[in-house]
Amino acid sequence: MSNKKGLISLAFGGLAIGMTEFTMMGILPDIAKDVNIDIPTASNLIGLYALGVVVGAPILVAATSKYPAKKVLLFLMLLFFVFNAVFTFAPNPWSLFTSRFISGLPHGAFFGIGSVVASKLAKPGKEAQAISLMFTGMTIANLAGVPLGTYIGHHFDWRITYGVISLLGLLTFLTIYLWMPVFPADKSNNIVKQIGYFKRWDAWLMIAIISIGTGGLFAWISYISKLVTTVSGLSEDSVSIIMILIGAGMCVGNLLGGKVADTLSPTKAAISCFLAMATCLLVLFFIAHITVLAYPMAFITGMIAFSIAPSLQMMLINNAKGAETFAASAGQAAFNIGNSIGAYLGAIPIIYGFTYNYPSLVGVVMASIGAILTYIFYIKVESKESSTEVNTEILQKA
Incomplete structure (x- = not known):
């Protein structure tokens, strides 16, 4: 049962990451209007997140390779939670752009490490299905999370949407802490x-x-x-x-x-x-x-x-x-x-x-x-x- 809970905690992470990445496309005009910038300038928020993923994936994995996977996943979701919260309350374009870039850094590393952990949690011959369960969180984000977040952003405030996304990161942190088994670090990694x-x-x-x-x-x-x-x-x-x-x-x-x-x-x-x-x-x-x-x-x-x-x-x-x-x-x-x-x-x-x-x-x-x-x-x-x-x-x- 603990293995299944571990996979569910990874799915929560997929949900949070999927929402923070894809909701941006739907509420971009609301953000642009709120901080008084035009749409082309605001669209940099999409590119900066993608850049954060590309930069963060190899650097964070390489830098944390000697640490146990559970500790690394906790660190990545803490980073996600903090900088999505900073993004939520960012008062100006500069702070928006900076926090958006940093919030993208954990994305690739989380799915990379999470994929390996999911395969270890799986029964023999079921590794790909375990990985697909982790990615189910991202697909649920596209199915329900993104439309709901876009609706809230349009009709209420985009900051509420990203506040919820930040809290999903905190929820993922807690479920990983409570449910994820500890795998010893591979000391041969460098x-x-x-x-x-x-x-x-x-x-x-x-x-x-x-x-x-x-x-x-x-x-x-x-x-x-x-x-x-x-x-x-x-x-x-x-x-x-x-x-x-x-x-x-x-x-x-x-x-x-x-x-x-x-x-x-x-x-x-x-x-x-x-x-x-x-x-x-x-x-x-x-x-x-x-x-x-x-x-x-x-x-x-x-x-x-x-x-x-x-x-x-x-x-x-x-x-x-x-x-x-x-x-x-x-x-x-x-x-x-x-x-x-x-x-x-x-x-x-x-x-x-x-x-x-x-x-x-x-x-x-x-x-x-x-x-x-x-x-x-x-x-x-x-x-x-x-x-x-x-x-x-x-x-x-x-």
Whole structure:
């Protein structure tokens, strides 16, 4: 039972982090108005958080590698709680920007260390499902937390929303303290050993897989509001329903993805999920103008797109013996890079006057490249490792 409670505490962290990252998109105008800045300036709050994730993931994991995982997770959520609280009460743009950047630092490290801890809490053969349970918190954030936080920000005060998010960080801190088992620190870990992960070509291949492949999701979802209102013909009031359906799809896809990864193997599951994402986005491109199909396609696309998460985390952990937490956290940084690349490339057809279903074609290309790169990983890395293990077993028997 304690193992299940430990996983639930990680899910609380996923909920808090998911809300702090994605609620910003919905209440940006409210923040801009409150502190008297324009929307383009306020949008830096999104970029600064992503920058915090990219910077914080490798640095915090490397710096805390000799400490027990439970203590590190407590430190990360304390950092999250404090600086989201500072952000909540920030009186001016400078303090908003600074606290927003720092609040992004624990994101990648939490999911990186949390992924490794979740795999240790799991029963043998159920590791990917355990990781998917942690990410369930983030999918619930998209399903319920973000719409609720956006509503509160619009109709009451955005600071209430981020005050609640900060308290969720405190709740996560308390549940980790009470429920998380203590795993002894790996004394053999050191900064040089962790950073050495980046000396391997297959590490960079994994980063490319995540940055490019998951960018397909963001090429689509970054322009979902305009897609459903200008192409599908829905009203602006329907956008919130579409977002809830996407969040529900992500919840289902995340849990389903964990089961598929444990059944097929993480790499085979990742290839399948990338190909399914590319196919779904291609279908969406051609049928986006059919209004009645906008609702089921929002759920289906969200489900397929997020089913990839557990597979990629397990690939990172399995491929980084001795630097598992560092690799898993670097994967979160790569995911945020994919966020930026997908949104940027998805904007190109819009700039040239094409309709808002064309970013989905960009997503098709990115997801397809993700599948190809994952297949290369399977052939060059995983098959080679399997062959080496078989040869070693033959020699031992001989």
